[in-house]
Amino acid sequence: xxxxxxxxxxxxSKRYATGVLAVSNLDLRVRTGEVYGFLGPNxxxxxTTLRMLSGLLRPSAGTATVAGGVPGSPSxxxxxxxxxxxxxFYPYLSGRDNLRVMARYAGVSTSRIEPVLxxxxxxxxxxxxxxxxxxxxxxxxxxxxxxxKDPQLLILDEPTSGLDPxxxxxxxxxxxxxxxxxxxxLLSSHLLNEVExxxxxxxxxxxxxxxxxxxxxxxRARSGGRALLVRASPTDQARRLLESLLKPExxxxxxxxxxxxxxxxxxxxxxxxxxxxxxxxxxxRVAEQSLEDVFLQLTEKPPPQPSPQVGGN
Amino acid sequence: MIASLRADGLKMRKRWATWIMAGIFLAWLxxxxxxxxxxxxxSQPASLRGSEVPAAVLKRQLFPENLIxxxxxxxxxxxxxxxxxxGALGTASEYGWSTVQTxxxxxxxxxxxxxxxxxxxxxxxxxxxxxxxAVAALCAYVVVSIDGSSSSWPAATELAKGFGALVLQLAxxxxxxxxxxxxxxxxxxxxxxxxxxxxxxxxxLGSLFRGATVIKDVLKYLPGINATGxxxxxxxxxxxxxxxxxxxxxxxxxxxxxxxxAAFIILSLVIFRQRDVGGG
Numbered sequence: 001x002x003x004x005x006x007x008x009x010x011x012x013s014k015r016y017a018t019g020v021l022a023v024s025n026l027d028l029r030v031r032t033g034e035v036y037g038f039l040g041p042n043x044x045x046x047x048t049t050l051r052m053l054s055g056l057l058r059p060s061a062g063t064a065t066v067a068g069g070v071p072g073s074p075s076x077x078x079x080x081x082x083x084x085x086x087x088x089f090y091p092y093l094s095g096r097d098n099l100r101v102m103a104r105y106a107g108v109s110t111s112r113i114e115p116v117l118x119x120x121x122x123x124x125x126x127x128x129x130x131x132x133x134x135x136x137x138x139x140x141x142x143x144x145x146x147x148x149k150d151p152q153l154l155i156l157d158e159p160t161s162g163l164d165p166x167x168x169x170x171x172x173x174x175x176x177x178x179x180x181x182x183x184x185x186l187l188s189s190h191l192l193n194e195v196e197x198x199x200x201x202x203x204x205x206x207x208x209x210x211x212x213x214x215x216x217x218x219x220r221a222r223s224g225g226r227a228l229l230v231r232a233s234p235t236d237q238a239r240r241l242l243e244s245l246l247k248p249e250x251x252x253x254x255x256x257x258x259x260x261x262x263x264x265x266x267x268x269x270x271x272x273x274x275x276x277x278x279x280x281x282x283x284x285r286v287a288e289q290s291l292e293d294v295f296l297q298l299t300e301k302p303p304p305q306p307s308p309q310v311g312g313n
Numbered sequence: 314m315i316a317s318l319r320a321d322g323l324k325m326r327k328r329w330a331t332w333i334m335a336g337i338f339l340a341w342l343x344x345x346x347x348x349x350x351x352x353x354x355x356s357q358p359a360s361l362r363g364s365e366v367p368a369a370v371l372k373r374q375l376f377p378e379n380l381i382x383x384x385x386x387x388x389x390x391x392x393x394x395x396x397x398x399x400g401a402l403g404t405a406s407e408y409g410w411s412t413v414q415t416x417x418x419x420x421x422x423x424x425x426x427x428x429x430x431x432x433x434x435x436x437x438x439x440x441x442x443x444x445x446x447a448v449a450a451l452c453a454y455v456v457v458s459i460d461g462s463s464s465s466w467p468a469a470t471e472l473a474k475g476f477g478a479l480v481l482q483l484a485x486x487x488x489x490x491x492x493x494x495x496x497x498x499x500x501x502x503x504x505x506x507x508x509x510x511x512x513x514x515x516x517x518l519g520s521l522f523r524g525a526t527v528i529k530d531v532l533k534y535l536p537g538i539n540a541t542g543x544x545x546x547x548x549x550x551x552x553x554x555x556x557x558x559x560x561x562x563x564x565x566x567x568x569x570x571x572x573x574x575a576a577f578i579i580l581s582l583v584i585f586r587q588r589d590v591g592g593g
Contacts, residue, residue: 054418056590074422082418085591088411093327104320105419105426145415 004032006153006184007053011062013208014048022048024208025062030186032152035179037199038188041299045208046188047085050157053186054082067153081151083159087142091131095122095141098130102145116144120174135162143174154178154185160194172198192295206299219294228260228267231283232274241277245270257283317421317429318436321403325433330402335441338395339448342387347452351375351459370551376464377453381475384449385544388479392445393486393511393537396438400490401503403434404581408498414590423586431578434487442480446472475547478567482540485570486511488577489536495581511537523560533561536573542566 007030014023023045030036040046051057053064055072069076089098099113117123120140125133133141139159146154159175160168175198179185189195195202196216204212204219212219220226232238235256242251242258252259260270264286274281325331354372374383407413416426457464467475489510493503515537522528532538538559543566545559561569 051414051589051591054414056414056417058589072417072422074420077418077420080418084414084418086411088415090324090410090412092329093324097323097327101320101323102415102419104316104323105416105421107316107420149420 005029005065006032007036007064007066007186009049009053009062009064012049012052012059012064013061014045014052014057015060022208023052023059026205026208026210028203028210028213030184031201032184033179033182034200035175035185035187035198037195037202038186038205039190039192039195039202039295040188040205041190044205044299046190046205047157048208049205050082050084050155050186050188053155054080054084056084067151078149079152080155081146081149081153082155082157083139083142083146084155084157087138087145089130089138089141089145092129094127094129095133095137095144096126098141099126099145099148103148106149108149112148112150116147119147120144121170136164136167139163139167139171143171147178152183154183156185157188158190159187160189160191168194204295204298211298212294219298226264227287228262228264228270229283229285229287230258230260230270230274230281231256232258232279232281234279237277238274238279241274241279242270245273259287314421314425314428314432317426318432319429320416321430321433322436325403325437328402331399331437334395334399334402335444338392338441339444341391342384342445342449343452346383346387347375347449347456351456372456372460373462373464373551374549375453375456376460376462377450377457377466378464379549380446380449380453381467381471381478381547382544382549383453384445385475385479385482385547387449388445388482389537389540389544392483393540394508396441396483396486397490397493397507397511398504399437400434400487400492401494401500401507402490403430403487404491404494405498405500405503406494408494409500411591417590424582427582427585430491431488434491435484438484438487439480442476442483445479446476471547478543478547481567481570481574482536482543485536485540485573485577488574488581492577492581495584523557529560533565534569536570539566539569539573543570 007028009026009028012023012026012028013021015021026045026049028049038046038049048057052059053066053071055077064071066076067079069079089095090101093101096113096117099116100110103110103113114123117126120143122137122140122144125137130138130141139162143156143159146156156175160171163171172194175185175187187195187199199216201213201215202219203210230238230242235253238258239251239253242260246260246262250261252261262270267284267286271281271284351372354368354375357368373379407416417423421429453464466472490503490507493507494500497503497506515535518528519532519535519538523532539561542559542561543563545566546563559566
């Protein structure tokens, strides 16, 4: 049986009138029922992509299918709940009245309002005007609005942006609960910890292009996976020995600590060789490569190429 | 479309600016038309004594027999300004608060969203027109009662036509404001642009260069001039020698205003449907 996708894009691109190419040839597949993390540094093209998927922006090229329909079409929007960028509501209306307005636009019963307010823990403040809300309350009202239609696909753009640590933890728990009932969640963020703790799969976008996609474990493995950390002295003698045992690119020295990109099962053998050669081994452990390392590796600018020397060999 | 109409109705009803705008229009009608003019004609200041229209005749403008032309002349000035602001607030605020993106990711398509907004503006225009007519009728009744004079009310068909003319011209100005709001995506720019056009473009230039043939030909196709032309179908019960003859007749005015109304709606829809929301 074929895999079904809640979001599928082919060659999706967006060039703004200013000439800026915000998204370039993006092929994205979000599986039905998963929490997908859309990860990228600020300005990478995350929000532009989400705006295209929500029908707010027209792609310059490429196609997209969102919840079984063309982005922005009534059939797609009927199955989509979204909070793109900052939650935007009427400042002079209460939280509850704002949801009443959105329920009318969406054609859903106002009986949905109280359950979603309870779900985001906003029932107590729903009678107050939106303009009096803190950033966290605005974020939660944004999620409540996205949930009004009880959608099959939720798009949340930086949902923990501006939240305090307590609010971040609550929002993360809320997102985990939202996946119940087979709901798909597409979550954009530049916060690695958030994505790591919440998402089944991750897509990393940099400069408008998808540079990697997979589970967090797959991304780690692709970027070198785990490493063996060794502290041995004298350092120079240890380096000579390790570089004779392994390939040079597998040995990195940082702050007196060797990072060896090898299978950790070789730890005992490495230790024996170092001790046999009279070296003092004070630390030996296996380190997981953090998602941050992976992220930086995938999104960092490549180092500038040395310019060819004139008259060189 | 009905869903959007209901949503926009709720927003308008709960917004103070809606009531303030309508209140200013009605207060202007009561205080600066009926109360002030009645006070002036009753006190008969020296400046009025040499007037071509004696005070005893001038006060008849406030009587029930002149209800329609009095309301229409107020609508052509302060009414137009109020409706430009009202229309601009209705559309430009959605951009100012970025609520346009929240709306557009609900279920209805862009055409339905804008159609709902137009309908809500239309309903509000009818209600404001009704309120203006009712308040003016009440004032006229009070004035004629205090004065102890006699006056007849306009015939029902005349009242209906006058009401239609009032709704049409207010709707054109509201649509103009709403169009500017969508085009500029800024409340300040839409209101500023609309009022500058009304008071500088039409009123000031229109009165300064009315004698020039080329300008006169252009003026014949401007909405304010055509609203005045439409209003000329409803005569005062007395002759006012100081009044300027309208540049266009009522039929020309009616057709041109309908064209303007349709043009503002269609242009707004084209822009609203095509334009990206946010980004870049």
